[in-house]
Structures are given as structure tokens and as C-alpha cells.
Amino acid sequence: MARMTQLLNLKAEMRRCRRCMDAGYPTAPGAVFSGTLGARVMVIGQAPGATESASGLPFCGPAGRRLFGWLADVGWQEEAFRATHYITAVTKCFPGKGTGGRGDRAPSRVERELCAPFLARELELIAPGVVLAVGGVAIRRLLGPAPLGDRIGERFLVNGRIVVPLPHPSGANLWLNRPESRELLRRALDGLRELREAEGI
Ligand code: SF4
Numbered sequence: 265m266a267r268m269t270q271l272l273n274l275k276a277e278m279r280r281c282r283r284c285m286d287a288g289y290p291t292a293p294g295a296v297f298s299g300t301l302g303a304r305v306m307v308i309g310q311a312p313g314a315t316e317s318a319s320g321l322p323f324c325g326p327a328g329r330r331l332f333g334w335l336a337d338v339g340w341q342e343e344a345f346r347a348t349h350y351i352t353a354v355t356k357c358f359p360g361k362g363t364g365g366r367g368d369r370a371p372s373r374v375e376r377e378l379c380a381p382f383l384a385r386e387l388e389l390i391a392p393g394v395v396l397a398v399g400g401v402a403i404r405r406l407l408g409p410a411p412l413g414d415r416i417g418e419r420f421l422v423n424g425r426i427v428v429p430l431p432h433p434s435g436a437n438l439w440l441n442r443p444e445s446r447e448l449l450r451r452a453l454d455g456l457r458e459l460r461e462a463e464g465i
Pocket of ligand 1: 281294
């Protein structure tokens with residue numbers, strides 16, 4: 265089957281998927297992702313928020329504004345980036361609000377595993393050369409467990425792809441408040457700018 269047909273089938277399957285709700289989680293149906301074949305960069309976040317779930321557009325809420333601010337610093341303007349590259353998440357449906365009043369509920373291990381085959385198929389079909397792993401959930405999915413401070417500011421080669429970890433851009437991410445974290449983020453963005461220029465992406 266042609267790759268475009270496979271991708272269209274995958275997208276339809278993701279949009280129809282109700283596995284997390286069927287497993288009893290308070291997830292809102294409606295997988296959120298964007299992009300198509302030919303994307304050389306794939307952004308993988310944690311899960312969409314309420315704004316993304318309502319609009320169907322990944323990273324279009326406050327966290328997305330911060331992420332695209334970082335990417336603009338690297339040399340990627342939002343409109344062009346969205347038109348050229350692929351954006352998805354470890355779990356593709358809005359998991360609902362967290363109980364603590366700050367931020368969204370983090371998808372459980374079960375939900376992450378339920379959604380993992382979709383992410384594997386997206387990676388196989390899109391075959392990006394560079395993956396931006398945004399937030400601890402995405403970073404652990406791609407690189408395994410380690411403190412965030414050991415990941416941000418570095419780049420990794422996984423299955424022939426360059427993985428660049430970035431912190432979660434949510435305002436609820438207190439990790440970003442520490443001066444040493446901001447320094448690691450600065451290093452990550454400097455490295456990403458060099459990579460973008462070197463790869464012509
Ligand atoms: S998060 Fe993934 S596995 Fe869960 S319902 Fe949405 S698409 Fe399906």
C-alpha cells in the first residue's frame with residue numbers, strides 16, 4: 265500500500281480510537297496531530313490540552329505559544345514549521361485536568377502503552393531525521409528514564425534519528441523556574457539552531 269494511503273488510514277484510525285475511554289480513563293475523544301509525509305522533523309509532546317482538543321491543532325494553547333517562541337529563537341517560524349513538519353504526542357487525546365488544580369492530568373502508564381503503537385507507526389511512516397521530544401513523558405518514551413537535567417541540552421542518536429529533548433513548555437512546569445534549568449534550555453536551543461542550520465531543515 266502506498267505510504268500516503270497508509271498514513272491516511274493511520275490518521276483515520278487515530279481519530280476513531282476510543283481505547284483509553286474503553287479502559288475507563290476520563291480521556292476526551294479526538295486524537296490531535298498534524299503534518300504529512302516529507303516532514304523531516306517530528307515534535308512529540310506529552311498529550312494535547314483542552315485548547316488543542318477543541319481546535320484539533322497541536323500546541324495551539326499557552327504551552328504551544330511558549331514552544332513556538334523557543335522554536336522561533338532557533339529559526340523556525342510557526343506557520344512555516346506547522347506547514348512543513350509533523351507534530352504529535354505520546355498520547356493523542358486530551359487526558360483531562362489534573363486533580364491538583366495545576367495543569368492537565370498526566371497520561372497513565374496504561375494510556376501511554378495503549379497509544380504507543382500509533383506513535384511507532386507515525387515514526388515509521390514519517391521517518392523523521394530529527395525528533396523533538398517535548399517534556400518528560402516524551403523524553404522517557406524515546407530515551408528511557410533519567411533526570412531531566414541529564415537530558416535537556418544534549419542530543420541523542422536513536423534508531424538512526426537525532427532526538428533532541430526539550431522541557432515541557434507548560435506554565436505548570438516548575439522545572440523551568442530554576443536558573444540552572446533555564447541555562448540547560450538555552451544550551452538545548454543553541455544546539456538545535458546549529459542542527460537546523462547544518463541539516464538545512
Ligand atoms: S490517547 Fe491514543 S490510545 Fe488513547 S484513545 Fe486517544 S488515540 Fe486512542
